[in-house]
Amino acid sequence: MPIRTPRGRGAAYRPLWQWPLRSPARLIGCVVVLVALVIVANSAFGLLSARPGGTPGILSGGSTQPSAAATPTAEAAPAEPTRLPPVPELTPRTLPPSQAPRAALTAATRWTEAWAKHPAGTTTQSWVTALRPYTTDEYLGVLATVDPSNVPATRVTGPARAVLVSPRSVRVQVPTDAVTLVVLVVNTEGAEWKVAGYDRAADDPNAVVQQPAGGPAPGR
Numbered sequence: 019m020p021i022r023t024p025r026g027r028g029a030a031y032r033p034l035w036q037w038p039l040r041s042p043a044r045l046i047g048c049v050v051v052l053v054a055l056v057i058v059a060n061s062a063f064g065l066l067s068a069r070p071g072g073t074p075g076i077l078s079g080g081s082t083q084p085s086a087a088a089t090p091t092a093e094a095a096p097a098e099p100t101r102l103p104p105v106p107e108l109t110p111r112t113l114p115p116s117q118a119p120r121a122a123l124t125a126a127t128r129w130t131e132a133w134a135k136h137p138a139g140t141t142t143q144s145w146v147t148a149l150r151p152y153t154t155d156e157y158l159g160v161l162a163t164v165d166p167s168n169v170p171a172t173r174v175t176g177p178a179r180a181v182l183v184s185p186r187s188v189r190v191q192v193p194t195d196a197v198t199l200v201v202l203v204v205n206t207e208g209a210e211w212k213v214a215g216y217d218r219a220a221d222d223p224n225a226v227v228q229q230p231a232g233g234p235a236p237g238r
Contacts (some may be wrong), residue, residue: 121210122203123178127192141166146161154213174193188211
């Protein structure tokens with residue numbers, strides 16, 4: 019068994035660890051060098067961990083967790099088209115003839131009276147001027163192309179009668195001494211009832227040419 023002496027292995031390393039303690043400057047220098055070595059070692063360890071060949075996702079304690087890039091994402095399912103409820107077929111709303119507004123019947127009568135009034139020599143301009151208060155602006159352009167001498171009637175011979183009534187329009191039958199007219203009266207934005215067209219009644223015995231509703235009529 020070897021005998022330990024002051025000149026053994028400890029005596030050989032004693033000058034190394036006693037050297038920094040011999041002056042404050044040496045001690046500070048050694049501390050700085052030690053800290054630098056620790057920083058360099060940590061940096062080198064981080065570079066090795068970030069290399070492509072390293073094992074990603076290794077946590078402390080030896081446990082592993084899949085990274086976000088490696089986690090498969092479920093594909094979004096295509097959205098189903100929104101199904102709208104079935105829309106019922108729209109049908110015009112009609113009312114009983116007895117519910118025809120009195121203002122609509124009055125407008126049809128006055129318009130027919132002005133339409134039938136055309137003494138000899140009446141110009142188109144004066145004839146249209148007499149019809150203007152009871153006619154829509156759109157239909158005045160049609161009447162401006164009519165020669166009043168072609169109008170067969172001269173006066174209204176009976177009361178106006180509603181034949182088809184809806185909330186904003188009324189078809190009114192007005193008899194004259196020549197033909198029976200079916201006058202279309204509409205409710206304008208100003209809450210006034212004005213004529214937007216006319217035709218001969220289908221059952222008029224004096225009608226030479228039967229016209230469908232809304233089509234051109236003689237005297238236009």
